[in-house]
Amino acid sequence: MFPILTLKPDREKSVLNFHPWIFTGAVKHLASEAVHGDLIAVQTHQKKLLGYGFYDAHSQIVCRMVEISPQPIAPQASYWAEKLKQAYQIRQNFVTSPATTAYRLLHAEGDFLSGVIIDIYGKVAVMQLLIKGTQKIAPDLIAGLQALGFEHIYLKNKEITQRLEGIEQSSGWLTAPFEAPLQVLENGLKFEIEVEKGQKTGFFIDQRDNRQLLKQYAEGKKILNTFSYTGGFSVYALAGQAREVVSVDISKDAIAMCEKNIALNFGENAPHQAIAEDCFDFLKNTQPDEFDIIILDPPAFAKNKRAVANASRGYMSLNELGIRRVKKGGLVFTFSCSGNIDRDLFRKIVFTASAESGRKVRILHQLTQPADHPINIYHPEGEYLKGLVLQVE
């Protein structure tokens, strides 16, 4: 039926503890017929079934488990549709409302389905395949999404992932395309989403709760939103009655979308300025008493473990700049979305940046990803978004 992977003696513990990754060092034997991307059965050296996962022939993580159970399964269409249904139900219970129509429906390991991400924008579902194995189940996932009422499904595969994983299918509409423009609501605020051209699946859904927190502090404040992308934090700042907001991003397209989103919510005369510039340069030229609140939400600097040292230096200098520039008594909202920089390391980086600045700093809030980006408790690697709200004397 399935090619079988047999673990070395005593190497089943982490699977029994529900950790979904099996590393090459734990493998005693793998059936020779197994092909990269196959769904394989995993057993102990005593031939006790542990579950099933996707085989990866090119990675140290040789298998990503999707089912950890001693019961045999028949992973047909209904099996995958059921996983989607469960994830959907959780979002219905804890995340969505008429005021929030953009959310993550499926968060890979966080929803016990390694290698698949699905984001929802109203009636549009955007699916991202991160490992080869998921390509085979894509038709079942599409059927599952349609059964949940999503009429427009877009596949957004990163070119680099396609190349490394050997995924043949490129980005494109899998069903009837959605006729642009696509508008969603987040906490009652309007955003236009460019699924095809935008970064990630079109929007940084993961900052929803943190944007809402900024709104609470925004009244009467002058706010600098660095790495603003399409203006998520800026829209919330203005909704919270900020006196003035400046958005900065290096991407001209993102800045154009940011201006569009501001106009969509507040008309043409909102107290907002959008600037296409490098944020490090912009911060260096900012006066120390200009902004009451500064948001630092850079892209992931550490894309892999080897990049951690350089990335740490990047986060350090960015945070030092932000802390030095913010007005006395002001706030810095600082984030890292690098999965390879954990919560403790991020805190140490911000500590060092604070010490270098010579200013007194309090942590007011410790932030993370929202409920639609759940973390499988047995897979702490899934906690990728970290944030701190600093009050600076």
Ligand SMILES: C[S@@+](CC[C@H](N)C(=O)[O-])C[C@H]1O[C@@H](n2cnc3c(N)ncnc32)[C@H](O)[C@@H]1O
């Ligand atoms: C994590 S996203 C920010 C998401 C945004 N905070 C939101 O809520 O939608 C990072 C952004 O940084 C921008 N970026 C990357 N390097 C930059 C740089 N050196 N200066 C300015 N922007 C940069 C990217 O274009 C991207 O829009």
